[in-house]
Amino acid sequence: MSGEAVPGEVSRAEPVLQARALNKRYGRVVALDNADFDLMGGEILAVIGDNGAGKSTLIKALTGAVIPDTGEIRLNGEPVSFRSPIEARNLGIETVYQNLALSPALSIADNMFLGREKRREGWLGRYFRLLDRSFMQKAARQRLSELGLMTIQNINQPVETLSGGQRQGVAVARAAAFGSRVVIMDEPTAALGVKESRKVLETILRLKERGLPIVLISHNMPHVFEVADRIHIHRLGKRIAVIDPKRHSMSDAVAIMTGAMAPPSDEAT
Amino acid sequence: MSDNASGSAMAERGLKDADQTVASFEEPEHGLIRRTQGFLHRFPTSIPFIVLLIGIVIFSFAAPGKFLAPFNFSLILQQVTIIAILGVAQTLVILTAGIDLSVGVIMILASVVMGRTAVVYGVPVEIAFPLGLLAGFACGLVNGLIVTKLRLPPFIVTLGTWSIFGALNVWYSKSETIRQADMQEAAPFLQWTGTILRPYNFFASLGLDWSFLKGWVLNYGSIVMLVVAAIIWYVLNRTAFGRHVYATGDDPDAARLSGINTDRTLIAVYALAGFICAIAAWVLIGRIGGVSPQAGQTANLDSITAVVIGGTSLFGGRGSIVGTLVGALIVGVFRNGLALSGLELLWQDFAVGVLIIVAVTIDQWIRKISA
Numbered sequence: 001m002s003g004e005a006v007p008g009e010v011s012r013a014e015p016v017l018q019a020r021a022l023n024k025r026y027g028r029v030v031a032l033d034n035a036d037f038d039l040m041g042g043e044i045l046a047v048i049g050d051n052g053a054g055k056s057t058l059i060k061a062l063t064g065a066v067i068p069d070t071g072e073i074r075l076n077g078e079p080v081s082f083r084s085p086i087e088a089r090n091l092g093i094e095t096v097y098q099n100l101a102l103s104p105a106l107s108i109a110d111n112m113f114l115g116r117e118k119r120r121e122g123w124l125g126r127y128f129r130l131l132d133r134s135f136m137q138k139a140a141r142q143r144l145s146e147l148g149l150m151t152i153q154n155i156n157q158p159v160e161t162l163s164g165g166q167r168q169g170v171a172v173a174r175a176a177a178f179g180s181r182v183v184i185m186d187e188p189t190a191a192l193g194v195k196e197s198r199k200v201l202e203t204i205l206r207l208k209e210r211g212l213p214i215v216l217i218s219h220n221m222p223h224v225f226e227v228a229d230r231i232h233i234h235r236l237g238k239r240i241a242v243i244d245p246k247r248h249s250m251s252d253a254v255a256i257m258t259g260a261m262a263p264p265s266d267e268a269t
Numbered sequence: 270m271s272d273n274a275s276g277s278a279m280a281e282r283g284l285k286d287a288d289q290t291v292a293s294f295e296e297p298e299h300g301l302i303r304r305t306q307g308f309l310h311r312f313p314t315s316i317p318f319i320v321l322l323i324g325i326v327i328f329s330f331a332a333p334g335k336f337l338a339p340f341n342f343s344l345i346l347q348q349v350t351i352i353a354i355l356g357v358a359q360t361l362v363i364l365t366a367g368i369d370l371s372v373g374v375i376m377i378l379a380s381v382v383m384g385r386t387a388v389v390y391g392v393p394v395e396i397a398f399p400l401g402l403l404a405g406f407a408c409g410l411v412n413g414l415i416v417t418k419l420r421l422p423p424f425i426v427t428l429g430t431w432s433i434f435g436a437l438n439v440w441y442s443k444s445e446t447i448r449q450a451d452m453q454e455a456a457p458f459l460q461w462t463g464t465i466l467r468p469y470n471f472f473a474s475l476g477l478d479w480s481f482l483k484g485w486v487l488n489y490g491s492i493v494m495l496v497v498a499a500i501i502w503y504v505l506n507r508t509a510f511g512r513h514v515y516a517t518g519d520d521p522d523a524a525r526l527s528g529i530n531t532d533r534t535l536i537a538v539y540a541l542a543g544f545i546c547a548i549a550a551w552v553l554i555g556r557i558g559g560v561s562p563q564a565g566q567t568a569n570l571d572s573i574t575a576v577v578i579g580g581t582s583l584f585g586g587r588g589s590i591v592g593t594l595v596g597a598l599i600v601g602v603f604r605n606g607l608a609l610s611g612l613e614l615l616w617q618d619f620a621v622g623v624l625i626i627v628a629v630t631i632d633q634w635i636r637k638i639s640a
Contacts, residue, residue: 086528101526103516105586110512115528117509129508161310 022071031057033237046224049234064088094179100171104160109140143173165196184215221250317595328606339484349601354549355572356593358542365518366585367423371431373568379405380550381442384560387456394456402547409543413536442562449558462490462555490552502590518585
């Protein structure tokens, strides 16, 4: 299931999101040291690295949460520079944050459209700013069922009544609904139990089937090796290797990540 | 799934053997208490309705004949009108996990601006009235700007502005009262909210002899209250801004990451609250006929009481306008009922205090369901 990706609109060979020579320093601490990054169309790229390797700074730079000191980011070949996560989002880069960024007391439908609510057509929407609630509820339900999450019966139930995995599902569905180019997921299974982690991995694969390239940041090697097409290994502020999970073992990945093994030279970016 | 000894062994089996039931819904334990908790969590506004009903039943026995009279209900309605309007303003602020200690003083300041500008300085009421509304709006805007730009807790900010607006009130009013007769001569429009309506007479003039309406008295202030509440209900529940208010109070970081400009939302909430306080000022003038810089001293805490008893959480993100209206009615019913039952004033305060603590306890308990 994970091997042959259904080609999306972007062909597999084309890089969707690229970064070259990103640098970011916090005082004397070098968080990014000429870091490169490549995400190809339709793939799941895992990003792994030890704590403090700078992978979260890299991801923040790619999502606009951190502005790199120098370096270039290209989206579909076009140079871009984001000053905020909203700008990145407006260009089709959606992020599922580790804390999910959901409002617990609001409903599933409200959360899916939070910050991008759709107003009713015509004068009611224009002058009275009336929301098109039935549209949003329908769209939210449709998104969830596309990702196989439709055991959630009531689209108007508050997110806080959902389990951790279901919440993750809502956050992923929201990213999928609006992420037209890239979906970035930060530790999506970290807070979940075994059973719920499976759901989320399944959801990630379904997302990929729909042609969206996905960046998966995770500490969980089994999960990474299960779904990733390529693995970006980050060490000491830069990309040290990109490996193919079918040709390397988990212990190889960990060894490269921690510096115990030299990065393979055969597989370039 | 219990047969899996370790997580990693499980993970390496791949997706094919994975549990195929998607994100099944785990039923919470059934038990009466659990179910009640769940019900109240889904319909939090039902609590104030139940309390209101209980209050009405108790007092119709405790003060037979007097409490249930239409005239008495009309009186309660008039008594709670101002608190209810301030409560609507307070609800907006509390939904964002803030608090506004200055609502009472904004109302008084706005009433002084309206009344004094029109009566003492002889400015046409067409200008004096909007000036008063503007004063309320500006006070709220100041609150919102300080809360967002200086990043201070709303409690501290509005404690400070309470004092500041109070001082401005003394400065502008010179602590002078405007008498009803002077007001009637110079600016009767400002007293319009106190105009008494008799629904029976109204329908009788249409040829409908609805005798059950006899004895009911209403004033325009109560209608203003209902209109304000209806508009704010609409804003909160049917517009994107309203959703942003809830989201900002619920989890500001999540709201920001969802693309909501939380600072702008907060500024708008405080400014709107100030504007609503100025509308309460208009109703206040109608109720007392003139302007008194000393009026409404207890309005602040009463508005918070109405909001809290109405089921809005002081921690932000949950609550409703309907709850606040019912909360204001509960306070009115208990105060009125206890008085009619022949108890001293101190027991009214005692009862209101108990209601507040019970309300917050219930709120905490309901919130546990999400933990």
